[in-house]
Amino acid sequence: MALIARGLGYVYGQGTGFGIDALRGVDFDLSSGEMLVIAGATGSGKSTLLRLLAGLLRPSAGSVTVDGVAPHARSARGRVAIVFQNPESQFFAETVLADVAFGPGNLGAEDPDVVAADALAAVGLDPGAFGGRSPLTLSGGEARRAAIAGALAMRAPYLLLDEPTAGLDSRGRRDVIAAITAERARAGVAVVTHDPDEFLSDADHVLALSDGAPVFDGSVAALFDAFREYESAGLRLPEVVRAQLLARERGAHIPEIGFEPREAARVLMAARGERR
Amino acid sequence: MIDVRDAMVVYPGAERPALDGVSLTLSPGESVAMLGANGSGKSTLARLCNALLLPSAGTVSVDGMDTRDAEALWDVRSRVGFVQQNPENQIVGTVAEEDVAFGPENLGVPAGELRRRVDDALEAVGLAGMQRREPHLLSDGQKQRLAIAGALAMRPAYLVLDEPTAMLDGTGRAEVAAVLKTLRDEGVGILHITHQLAEAADADRLVVLSEGRIVYEGTPFGLMGEPEYAGRYGVDLPHMAVLTAELRAKGIDVPAPMLDAESVVEALWR
Numbered sequence: 025m026a027l028i029a030r031g032l033g034y035v036y037g038q039g040t041g042f043g044i045d046a047l048r049g050v051d052f053d054l055s056s057g058e059m060l061v062i063a064g065a066t067g068s069g070k071s072t073l074l075r076l077l078a079g080l081l082r083p084s085a086g087s088v089t090v091d092g093v094a095p096h097a098r099s100a101r102g103r104v105a106i107v108f109q110n111p112e113s114q115f116f117a118e119t120v121l122a123d124v125a126f127g128p129g130n131l132g133a134e135d136p137d138v139v140a141a142d143a144l145a146a147v148g149l150d151p152g153a154f155g156g157r158s159p160l161t162l163s164g165g166e167a168r169r170a171a172i173a174g175a176l177a178m179r180a181p182y183l184l185l186d187e188p189t190a191g192l193d194s195r196g197r198r199d200v201i202a203a204i205t206a207e208r209a210r211a212g213v214a215v216v217t218h219d220p221d222e223f224l225s226d227a228d229h230v231l232a233l234s235d236g237a238p239v240f241d242g243s244v245a246a247l248f249d250a251f252r253e254y255e256s257a258g259l260r261l262p263e264v265v266r267a268q269l270l271a272r273e274r275g276a277h278i279p280e281i282g283f284e285p286r287e288a289a290r291v292l293m294a295a296r297g298e299r300r
Numbered sequence: 301m302i303d304v305r306d307a308m309v310v311y312p313g314a315e316r317p318a319l320d321g322v323s324l325t326l327s328p329g330e331s332v333a334m335l336g337a338n339g340s341g342k343s344t345l346a347r348l349c350n351a352l353l354l355p356s357a358g359t360v361s362v363d364g365m366d367t368r369d370a371e372a373l374w375d376v377r378s379r380v381g382f383v384q385q386n387p388e389n390q391i392v393g394t395v396a397e398e399d400v401a402f403g404p405e406n407l408g409v410p411a412g413e414l415r416r417r418v419d420d421a422l423e424a425v426g427l428a429g430m431q432r433r434e435p436h437l438l439s440d441g442q443k444q445r446l447a448i449a450g451a452l453a454m455r456p457a458y459l460v461l462d463e464p465t466a467m468l469d470g471t472g473r474a475e476v477a478a479v480l481k482t483l484r485d486e487g488v489g490i491l492h493i494t495h496q497l498a499e500a501a502d503a504d505r506l507v508v509l510s511e512g513r514i515v516y517e518g519t520p521f522g523l524m525g526e527p528e529y530a531g532r533y534g535v536d537l538p539h540m541a542v543l544t545a546e547l548r549a550k551g552i553d554v555p556a557p558m559l560d561a562e563s564v565v566e567a568l569w570r
Contacts, residue, residue: 193337
């Protein structure tokens with residue numbers, strides 16, 4: 025049981041003479057309980073990959089299967105939830121609660137409003153304060169969190185998120201990151217991001233794209249070993265992580281990389297003390 | 301100068317004012333960065349600057365024109381360019397150059413000048429050569445840069461940008477930052493709303509909003525030296541600023557926040 029893609033490729037406007045080769049040769053595997061980070065610069069094909077995985081686009085090359093069936097097949101319905109970059113484009117109901125409850129209601133949940141309220145609370149939006157409001161009155165950060173709640177409420181086995189923390193302040197980011205990483209308990213989670221900082225410490229696996237083609241595919245530890253190659257593809261690891269990798273390169277003994285800045289400071293100080 | 305004085309904004313049905321007595325100035329050739337948590341009033345303040353919104357109390361003037369003066373509305377709007385969070389809401393053209401030309405064409409800019417403005421604006425945001433590209437075939441980051449080009453083509457005296465880089469990657473952010481710096485040096489007043497203090501590092505002045513009030517006004521690096529204070533108002537210090545502050549506390553010689561890994565490793569092993 026997994027969300028799998030093999031040799032995936034996509035050309036926008038195929039056959040029109042204005043075709044744009046957005047993605048090629050991508051393999052992808054996501055199982056329940058895993059978190060996968062899809063990294064890449066703007067225009068590298070990350071969002072196209074998510075749309076293919078969710079069945080919103082049909083591949084120009086290769087294949088996608090969700091638990092053995094095509095993602096647009098009727099039996100795959102409700103198995104893949106996706107959150108787009110622009111949350112405003114997802115709202116349609118009159119209240120935030122109704123909007124979030126729509127997915128689970130449609131999938132036959134017993135009490136969609138309860139599921140929706142739980143999902144809102146999980147992303148840090150008080151259902152009492154926000155549930156009755158129109159989605160159009162939400163601030164940018166609130167709208168993004170409500171959109172993520174809508175996807176969480178689907179309780180789909182695979183959750184795909186496109187830049188879920190863009191435009192959020194620090195509290196909003198913390199809430200959203202916690203809610204998303206918690207989903208791993210019951211789902212496979214793939215997060216598209218151009219700032220891998222936020223999810224790297226929780227990631228099992230990293231897939232990096234550059235100009236539509238994979239440039240790295242492996243574990244976080246393997247990514248750290250190959251960070252120079254990763255950077256030569258125009259991608260960049262968090263600066264705090266880089267500092268430790270640069271120190272390692274100079275021969276400092278750093279067995280574990282710290283992701284948080286305070287932890288990184290401890291790691292660097294310990295490595296410095298050891299050498300002296 | 302954009303002069304916001306004691307501005308108050310109360311949205312219908314809201315419990316508290318979105319802006320509660322805010323005063324701020326922006327001069328030509330000055331760049332001001334604005335930070336604050338979601339809901340702190342940043343976007344509301346941005347909308348006051350070009351009369352998309354009028355203050356419930358207090359005044360907003362642009363080069364001496366009161367934004368409540370209906371006669372001055374077109375003048376105000378042509379002086380203050382506005383770039384929103386979501387580029388999809390501002391793209392109107394069917395191809396990139398048409399979208400960028402929309403504003404100046406409406407102002408009656410002659411064809412030769414129009415061509416030059418459009419090409420300059422696209423080049424300034426790193427989209428040179430994409431004149432005939434359809435906006436829906438652009439990536440989201442490219443769309444954002446197209447929206448900035450659309451505002452630039454109006455040759456505004458001031459540019460107000462509401463989180464213009466929220467969807468851009470590091471390269472895109474650096475490009476936009478470079479564009480804003482050049483514009484500032486050319487005499488445009490820049491009000492840049494952002495969540496990233498690192499992005500604000502180049503600004504002449506930094507303003508932090510919290511619950512509709514200005515709670516910090518000073519230099520970006522000044523705030524980086526105050527991690528506790530910044531955290532209280534929902535401002536994230538760059539991780540590297542936190543790291544260097546920790547190293548300094550442990551006796552390493554790092555006099556100012558260092559934002560790049562190379563400098564930190566040099567300081568540790570020199």
